[in-house]
Amino acid sequence: MEVIILTKNSLEILNLAAEACDDKRAEDIMALDMEQVSLVADYFLICHGTNERQVQSIARAVKDKMEENDIAVKRLEGLEQARWVLVDLGDIVCHVFHIDERQYYNLERLWGDASQVPLEVGQ
Template sequence: MDSNQLVDLVAKACDDKRAEDIVLLDMQNVSLIADYFLVCEGTNERQVQAIAREVKDIAEAQNIDVKRMEGFDQARWVLVDLGYLVCHVFHRDERGYYNIEKLWGDAPQLEVKL
């Protein structure tokens, strides 16, 4: 599976769990951390966990190695590292505080295909 297919798969998984404000950042020329950041939010802790769990389950079903998943228990900011794609699932109250889109403002925003 190439990176574009993975991005589409993860974006759809987030959308299926009713994630809001899904944003895709192209990190290829900005950072060595990953090629893409997919950022979204849930309205409460249970939804944040459901979104993160769906991303993990969909990736594993496609034999994609989940490098790590952090923040799941607190469900305020869950990071799912899929190698060249990192999915950031925020609680709505936390997203504005961390403001990843502004922090990585040099990264172009790409259209998310749902």
């Protein structure tokens, strides 16, 4: 699998979001470079929690970490149901799944053409 190096700003944002996920014990944190395979976003950050409360906690932590660092959160979707929460950071979309939904939707396989991006946490 090809490894992509991001610009410093994107890498910092991606790692801040990954750190927030890791702080709430998100599992299997990974990032995909979507620039060549999708118009939706440049990068996906994907992780999961084992229950709805944890999924909500992870998503809120990402939102809070971005706001603390003056990074705009454009949209937060799915928080109430806490099965698949999207945190839209513009060029980066953070997908926080419940473990069952992550296995079902399997974004890593769906976007198999996307290169994995190295992260400073979650490995």
